[in-house]
Amino acid sequence: MANLPEVAVTGATGGLGGMVARHLAGSGFAQRLLVRDVSRAPDLGQAAAAACSYGDGEAARRALDGVKVLFMVSAAEAEDRLQQHYAFVEAAADAGVQHVVYTSFYGAAPDATFTLARDHYATEENIKASGMAFTFLRDNFYLDFLPQMTDQDGVIRGPAGDGVFSGVAREDIARSAFAVLRDPAIHQGKTYNLTGPEELSMAKAAEIITAGTGRTVAYHAETVEEAYASRAQYNAPAWQVDAWVSTYTAMAAGEMAGISTDVHGLTGQDPISLAEFLTRPVL
Structure with a gap:
C-alpha cells in the first residue's frame, strides 16, 4: 500500500472526520480514508479508502502501511473503547506511522470528573509511550450536542449546577485539525485546548437556544x-x-471552564459562539 497517500484520516464517514477529510480534499491534499466499510467512504478527489477498525490490529496495520501522519478521531463510546485505542495505536506504531494527531478531551486527566476524560488521558499517555510524534486536540463540550439534549418537554436536565463550560463547534475543531495536518511538523509535541469564545452555564445556553430557535428550552438543575x-x-x-452524569458534574466542578485562544491561533479565525452556531446550516 506504499503508493497510497501518506496522510490518513479516520472517521471519514462521521461528523468530525468527514469535515476534516473535506477540508483536506478542498485544498488538494491526497489522503487515505480509514473506514470500516469502503463502500461507504466519501468520494473526495485524491482520496483512497482502506478498510479497518480500531480493534482489529491486523487489518489496521495493513491499512496504515506507508502512512506517515495519522488523524485519529476517538472511537465511538463503548465499554472497551480504551482497549480499541490501545490496539490501534500499537498497529500504527508497528506500521511505521510517524505522527498521530488525536482528538482528546478538555481537562483530560487520570482523576478527571468526566469519566471518559480519564480514557482520553490514558490514550494520550499510550500514544506518547509508543515513540510516535503526537499532537493532541483537547476539545471542550460540543456545541453541536446542546440543541439535542432537551427532553420531550424542552428541558435540559443534569447536575451541572451553576458551573460553566466553554463549548466549541465541531466545525472549529475540524478547521483546527486541518491546520495541524496541513503542516504537522510544527505542531509536534503540542497539546491544544479547543474552546468556544465564551463560558456558558446550562441555564444561559438554554436561554440562547430559546432565542435562536424559537423553541422554549429551559434548564433544570438535578441533584x-x-x-x-x-x-x-x-x-x-x-x-x-456514569459518563452521561459526569458530563454535568464536571461542569459543576469547574473542569470545563476557561477560554483558550488556540482555535484562533491555529486557524486565524475566532471560534463560533453558540448564538452564531444556531444560525449556521447543518454540515
Whole structure:
C-alpha cells in the first residue's frame, strides 16, 4: 500500500472526520480514508479508502502501511473503547506511522470528573509511550450536542449546577485539525485546548437556544441522585450512565471552564459562539 497517500484520516464517514477529510480534499491534499466499510467512504478527489477498525490490529496495520501522519478521531463510546485505542495505536506504531494527531478531551486527566476524560488521558499517555510524534486536540463540550439534549418537554436536565463550560463547534475543531495536518511538523509535541469564545452555564445556553430557535428550552438543575434516577429508564450500562452524569458534574466542578485562544491561533479565525452556531446550516 506504499503508493497510497501518506496522510490518513479516520472517521471519514462521521461528523468530525468527514469535515476534516473535506477540508483536506478542498485544498488538494491526497489522503487515505480509514473506514470500516469502503463502500461507504466519501468520494473526495485524491482520496483512497482502506478498510479497518480500531480493534482489529491486523487489518489496521495493513491499512496504515506507508502512512506517515495519522488523524485519529476517538472511537465511538463503548465499554472497551480504551482497549480499541490501545490496539490501534500499537498497529500504527508497528506500521511505521510517524505522527498521530488525536482528538482528546478538555481537562483530560487520570482523576478527571468526566469519566471518559480519564480514557482520553490514558490514550494520550499510550500514544506518547509508543515513540510516535503526537499532537493532541483537547476539545471542550460540543456545541453541536446542546440543541439535542432537551427532553420531550424542552428541558435540559443534569447536575451541572451553576458551573460553566466553554463549548466549541465541531466545525472549529475540524478547521483546527486541518491546520495541524496541513503542516504537522510544527505542531509536534503540542497539546491544544479547543474552546468556544465564551463560558456558558446550562441555564444561559438554554436561554440562547430559546432565542435562536424559537423553541422554549429551559434548564433544570438535578441533584446527582435525581440524574441517575431520571436516566434509569434507558436501561443503559453503568459505565454509560456514569459518563452521561459526569458530563454535568464536571461542569459543576469547574473542569470545563476557561477560554483558550488556540482555535484562533491555529486557524486565524475566532471560534463560533453558540448564538452564531444556531444560525449556521447543518454540515
